[in-house]
Amino acid sequence: MNRGFKIVSKYKDHNLSLPMRATEQAAGYDFASADDIVLPSIWKLNFLKVLWALKHQQKASEADMQAAQKVLKPYLIPTGIKAYMQPNEVLIIANRSSNPLKRGLYLPNGIGVIDADYYDNDSNEGEIFVQMINFGLTDRTIKKGDRIAQGIFMPFLIADGDELNPTNKRTGGFGSSGK
Numbered sequence: 655m656n657r658g659f660k661i662v663s664k665y666k667d668h669n670l671s672l673p674m675r676a677t678e679q680a681a682g683y684d685f686a687s688a689d690d691i692v693l694p695s696i697w698k699l700n701f702l703k704v705l706w707a708l709k710h711q712q713k714a715s716e717a718d719m720q721a722a723q724k725v726l727k728p729y730l731i732p733t734g735i736k737a738y739m740q741p742n743e744v745l746i747i748a749n750r751s752s753n754p755l756k757r758g759l760y761l762p763n764g765i766g767v768i769d770a771d772y773y774d775n776d777s778n779e780g781e782i783f784v785q786m787i788n789f790g791l792t793d794r795t796i797k798k799g800d801r802i803a804q805g806i807f808m809p810f811l812i813a814d815g816d817e818l819n820p821t822n823k824r825t826g827g828f829g830s831s832g833k
């Protein structure tokens with residue numbers, strides 16, 4: 655067992671498929687959404703009202719600020735998939751290039767870094783999430799099974815003098831290791 659994918663237990667009866675490569679020489683394993691999900695366009699009235707207030711050096715209402723912040727916050731699209739790999743390997747999550755071009759969908763973290771020790775972590779079993787923001791003009795529905803991103807396994811190198819502190823164990827993702 656070198657590297658590969660499994661379905662997390664929460665989704666075991668949801669009929670998900672494991673990520674696959676689309677063509678013979680494709681580097682990326684295509685990840686699909688595990689659920690139907692609506693990604694709201696950022697161009698909502700509240701957001702525009704906040705921009706307008708900023709432009710005119712006025713204070714936007716608290717309700718508009720909160721609504722605007724909500725659409726600007728990246729959505730976490732569940733994949734229902736976890737990935738195992740060797741300790742010196744990483745899975746890089748990259749956007750599909752057709753997403754910004756055709757759907758206005760951006761990966762705000764640039765790339766996602768899935769560490770080997772994320773697999774089976776105590777808080778979410780290592781489920782991989784894809785961050786997305788919809789910069790398109792209209793809301794976009796992602797259907798369960800729609801391909802949203804791709805994962806590429808890579809080896810990585812360690813710097814000289816790097817001694818791993820064995821007490822630093824991963825307990826989750828998205829800020830679990832502290833600020």
Ligand SMILES: O=c1ccn([C@H]2C[C@H](O)[C@@H](COP(=O)(O)OP(=O)(O)OP(=O)(O)O)O2)c(=O)[nH]1
Binds near residue numbers: 831
């Ligand atoms: O697009 C992503 C990026 C990360 N992760 C998971 C896997 C990764 O191992 C973990 C931590 O990611 P990262 O180190 O990039 O984020 P962080 O903000 O530094 O969180 P932490 O403090 O948990 O390391 O979150 C995802 O599911 N999707």
Ligand SMILES: [Mg+2]
Binds near residue numbers: 831
């Ligand atoms: Mg980290």
